């Protein structure tokens with residue numbers, strides 16, 4: 284009898300283990316494909332910190348006591364915010380999705396949550412919910428919406444920022460209460476806001492020894508909507524239950540930031556997030572704006588590495604986007620309008636990045652993006668096994684000379700009229 288019981292327990296344990304392994308649904312897998320097709324997204328960091336014009340870490344960096352910082356809520360009144368303008372701006376730039384901060388490390392909720400009075404509807408003179416307006420507008424305009432959600436909270440007593448971690452929990456605070464709070468907010472975000480397609484977690488790295496209970500949190504999200512894509516900016520290998528892998532301020536495979544020394548590239552869809560200047564949240568002194576060429580090269584570099592590019596802007600506290608950003612992104616948008624077929628719906632990493640640039644591939648078409656011509660009068664595409672039947676310049680359809688050998692293809696660029704940003708040669712393969 285005892286033995287039978289033990290065996291049953293064992294079978295039970297094994298079953299639970301098997302069940303615990305995340306299996307994405309067909310809808311989720313389809314959403315991953317769609318996500319990869321979109322390629323270009325707009326990241327938005329916006330919160331009460333925007334008032335101080337010093338980035339989203341200002342409370343922490345300037346040692347502002349939480350109770351003093353909280354006063355900012357009373358000054359936050361973005362009368363100029365217009366969801367239509369933001370969505371139109373993203374669309375015009377060629378972006379297909381928006382990822383916006385719903386709650387950042389300062390703990391302030393930029394949506395009408397019932398779980399804490401510290402939110403834009405209840406604690407500011409604005410009294411409206413910009414994320415609801417944005418969600419509705421995105422849905423109307425066919426732009427997908429992801430919510431950034433901070434795991435880290437500098438102010439909540441149950442999170443107890445700064446507390447030592449003992450046995451997977453902060454010694455002070457109330458970890459159960461904090462986890463439940465997050466689950467309740469995530470439930471609101473997923474069930475009340477129309478069309479949400481992704482949750483973007485951040486802040487895990489602040490507590491590496493705590494039990495974040497991702498099985499519960501991710502499980503809840505996928506139970507509420509199995510198609511929602513979960514990503515986590517934890518800077519380590521993908522964890523069970525996640526649907527895409529992200530890289531902060533780096534193309535996959537590069538580690539110029541040093542954030543992710545051990546982050547290998549997995550098999551899930553990939554996304555790089557990067558700032559348009561050097562700040563996430565609005566920063567009034569940061570003038571290190573990336574040029575349209577740098578942004579296009581980033582986008583192309585990501586596409587060639589099979590990743591999406593999520594480009595961040597920090598809108599101003601009045602709800603407007605500063606002209607330096609709109610000007611640059613108008614140029615990027617015009618570029619994509621002409622060259623979008625070589626970006627949207629393509630896949631990358633067909634061959635590793637080359638000194639001259641990258642390849643993107645869609646069915647029988649291969650696009651060679653020559654972003655850094657080496658001045659040799661040709662480029663060499665190694666390991667292209669399919670027979671090339673045609674090569675033209677994407678910009679005007681004119682024929683491009685090439686020579687195919689077993690080890691690869693030479694594309695001759697002399698006299699092509701190179702484009703200063705990206706010369707795209709379109710190859711048809713059999």
Ligand code: GLC
Nearest residue numbers: 339340485486516531556563
């Ligand atoms: C980092 C920053 C955070 C920002 C995020 C975006 O984690 O700490 O403020 O939101 O990067 O990738």
